[in-house]
Amino acid sequence: MQLRWWPRSISLQLLAGVVALELLSLGLFAWVMVRQQHQEIINRVEQRLAHQANIAAFEADEALDDRRPDLVGLSVDIMAKSPSVAESLVTDTDGRILFAANNTADRPVAQELSELERMQMHRVHGDEPIVFSAGPNEWESVAAIHHRDRLWGYAWVHSDRVWDNQQLELMLHSAVVFGIIWIAASIVLVLVMARSITRPLGVLHEGTQALMRAPETPGSFPLPILVHNEIGDLIEAFNRMVASIEEQRAGLSDTLSLLDSMLANAPIGFAFFDRQARFVRVNRIFAEMTSSSISRLLGRTLDEVLPQQPASLLQATIAQVFAEDRPMRDIELSGEGSAWNWTWIANAYPIRTLQQQVRWVGVIVLDATDRKRSEEALRKTEKLAATGRLAASIAHEINNPLEAITNLLYLLSNHAQLQEPALGWVQMAEHEVKRVAEITQQTLRFYRQSTLAARARLSDLLDSVLSLHQVRLQHRGIHVEKQYDAGMDLYCFAGEIRQVFANLVGNAIDSMPEGGRLLVRARHATDLQNPERQGVRFTVADTGCGIAPEARKHIFEAFFTTKEVTGTGLGLWVSSEIVAKHEGTIRVRSRQRQPSDPAASSGTVFVLFVPDLDPARLFPAALTPESETA
Ligand SMILES: Nc1ncnc2c1ncn2[C@@H]1O[C@H](COP(=O)(O)OP(=O)(O)OP(=O)(O)O)[C@@H](O)[C@H]1O
Numbered sequence: 001m002q003l004r005w006w007p008r009s010i011s012l013q014l015l016a017g018v019v020a021l022e023l024l025s026l027g028l029f030a031w032v033m034v035r036q037q038h039q040e041i042i043n044r045v046e047q048r049l050a051h052q053a054n055i056a057a058f059e060a061d062e063a064l065d066d067r068r069p070d071l072v073g074l075s076v077d078i079m080a081k082s083p084s085v086a087e088s089l090v091t092d093t094d095g096r097i098l099f100a101a102n103n104t105a106d107r108p109v110a111q112e113l114s115e116l117e118r119m120q121m122h123r124v125h126g127d128e129p130i131v132f133s134a135g136p137n138e139w140e141s142v143a144a145i146h147h148r149d150r151l152w153g154y155a156w157v158h159s160d161r162v163w164d165n166q167q168l169e170l171m172l173h174s175a176v177v178f179g180i181i182w183i184a185a186s187i188v189l190v191l192v193m194a195r196s197i198t199r200p201l202g203v204l205h206e207g208t209q210a211l212m213r214a215p216e217t218p219g220s221f222p223l224p225i226l227v228h229n230e231i232g233d234l235i236e237a238f239n240r241m242v243a244s245i246e247e248q249r250a251g252l253s254d255t256l257s258l259l260d261s262m263l264a265n266a267p268i269g270f271a272f273f274d275r276q277a278r279f280v281r282v283n284r285i286f287a288e289m290t291s292s293s294i295s296r297l298l299g300r301t302l303d304e305v306l307p308q309q310p311a312s313l314l315q316a317t318i319a320q321v322f323a324e325d326r327p328m329r330d331i332e333l334s335g336e337g338s339a340w341n342w343t344w345i346a347n348a349y350p351i352r353t354l355q356q357q358v359r360w361v362g363v364i365v366l367d368a369t370d371r372k373r374s375e376e377a378l379r380k381t382e383k384l385a386a387t388g389r390l391a392a393s394i395a396h397e398i399n400n401p402l403e404a405i406t407n408l409l410y411l412l413s414n415h416a417q418l419q420e421p422a423l424g425w426v427q428m429a430e431h432e433v434k435r436v437a438e439i440t441q442q443t444l445r446f447y448r449q450s451t452l453a454a455r456a457r458l459s460d461l462l463d464s465v466l467s468l469h470q471v472r473l474q475h476r477g478i479h480v481e482k483q484y485d486a487g488m489d490l491y492c493f494a495g496e497i498r499q500v501f502a503n504l505v506g507n508a509i510d511s512m513p514e515g516g517r518l519l520v521r522a523r524h525a526t527d528l529q530n531p532e533r534q535g536v537r538f539t540v541a542d543t544g545c546g547i548a549p550e551a552r553k554h555i556f557e558a559f560f561t562t563k564e565v566t567g568t569g570l571g572l573w574v575s576s577e578i579v580a581k582h583e584g585t586i587r588v589r590s591r592q593r594q595p596s597d598p599a600a601s602s603g604t605v606f607v608l609f610v611p612d613l614d615p616a617r618l619f620p621a622a623l624t625p626e627s628e629t630a
């Protein structure tokens with residue numbers, strides 16, 4: 001229970017306690033002392049009165065011995081003058097007053113003895129005086145006066161009450177003065193002691209207040225240890241506790257910033273959901289994957305962010321993790337994006353509280369779109385390769401009967417009996433069979449890519465590419481301009497270089513649906529960056545639609561295509577890889593016709609430099625005579 005009047009500060013509490021205790025003990029002490037002293041005074045008064053009565057009786061006896069009864073009156077007067085005596089009497093044996101004197105003018109001298117005094121008088125035997133109380137605080141003594149062994153009279157002495165009270169008051173006064181000095185000394189002592197307690201406590205108090213006001217900046221720590229007692233130990237322990245909390249806080253903030261940076265920079269999407277499948281935390285990658293921002297996602301539910309199908313699948317997964325408290329792995333989510341369809345792989349796991357309750361569900365999302373597309377492309381490539389192999393084997397099988405047909409047609413055309421128009425038909429058949437033979441040759445040659453680099457005749461290589469696209473070129477009315485010499489050759493992987501040109505020519509044809517011009521050029525040249533390097537510079541230029549500037553940055557990336565259905569976006573990527581393998585370079589320049597200027601020209605130019613890395617040319621001395629003859 002809190003007393004309202006009880007002070008709050010420790011010094012005042014100590015002070016109040018000590019003063020109250022001392023007042024109590026002083027009061028008790030004074031009471032006990034006054035009681036004791038009172039008794040003591042009474043005893044002393046009794047002894048004194050007995051003694052004074054004896055003296056009075058003795059002096060009266062002396063005066064009678066000297067036959068001077070008048071001196072008895074004098075000794076009575078002298079006795080009455082003593083400070084502790086109020087009245088002195090001498091009576092005869094019947095109690096009649098012979099001499100009387102008192103020390104105060106306020107009271108008349110007694111004329112006769114009281115009843116009580118007469119009673120007491122008869123109790124006196126021998127020389128032994130009697131002391132008795134004559135009223136509250138009034139004491140009296142009587143002693144017998146014997147003269148020549150005969151009772152002559154009685155000597156009476158009355159005690160002076162004022163004088164005795166003065167004695168008591170004097171004592172009380174000294175007790176009070178002593179008490180005041182004692183209390184003052186105790187207050188000083190208490191204040192000194194309290195200061196040694198309250199000062200360090202004050203430091204501790206202020207330190208904790210400062211810590212509560214600004215827990216992040218414990219500037220006043222460590223607190224000074226002003227005393228070496230239990231409070232000093234307490235402050236030291238407090239300092240150590242704050243330091244350890246600070247250390248833990250630093251560790252925690254390190255861990256948090258580590259987690260934060262991991263969350264922010266990990267190349268995978270992280271998101272945390274509550275029971276309503278609302279985002280409670282999400283990283284930048286996840287926001288980018290949903291084409292949103294972190295602030296827009298927080299607090300929203302999945303169906304506000306994702307398309308309906310993946311949203312409900314992920315929501316069901318999150319609900320299951322909450323219900324079953326176990327992770328769910330490799331959930332495939334897919335949706336339609338602006339550029340292409342996306343595929344995500346999601347893993348959901350429970351995040352528990354200290355009490356092991358599932359508080360949130362964390363979802364890690366991997367964008368598997370590229371992987372999915374690579375798998376698709378691989379499948380397509382494999383299909384193409386298989387088709388190529390099939391085409392090559394068919395072409396191979398067709399070759400033999402074709403040769404027989406060619407020979408037979410030759411024999412037929414030289415047959416003497418053959419007349420016109422049959423001869424003309426045979427010649428037409430011969431022409432068409434020759435075309436079939438050419439197509440099968442091309443197919444075979446295109447498939448049989450060399451696995452070893454060798455000198456390749458460039459005119460054959462480029463011709464084969466153009467004739468492969470012959471039908472589409474003619475169909476679109478594209479005029480082809482060939483600028484290469486028949487005798488040019490280059491040390492390369494011919495099949496791969498052929499693939500590069502097949503891609504470039506294919507792209508050029510795609511860009512000219514309404515027809516146009518296609519230039520294919522090859523020239524001996526030196527590398528512009530390194531004039532020491534000899535090689536061939538190829539140019540493939542078209543007057544097609546051109547490439548938009550923002551697309552130009554991406555055309556060499558895998559899967560970048562603007563041909564939504566027909567393109568895989570691998571052509572230029574593969575081509576650039578092949579050119580890089582040959583240590584060459586590929587560059588592009590392009591211009592698009594602006595809608596504001598429909599008369600302007602547009603088109604694209606690819607320029608390739610492929611160095612001639614023929615070891616026979618580069619290192620002629622290194623070749624052995626055997627390899628030369630071989
Ligand atoms: N000559 C060109 N004229 C205009 N655009 C071109 C030309 N060459 C390439 N491009 C652009 O570059 C993109 C990428 O070309 P790339 O050859 O890599 O893939 P693709 O032709 O789309 O598909 P595929 O894998 O079937 O070749 C094309 O989609 C097209 O937009």
Ligand SMILES: [Mg+2]
Nearest residue numbers: 503507571572
């Ligand atoms: Mg292409």
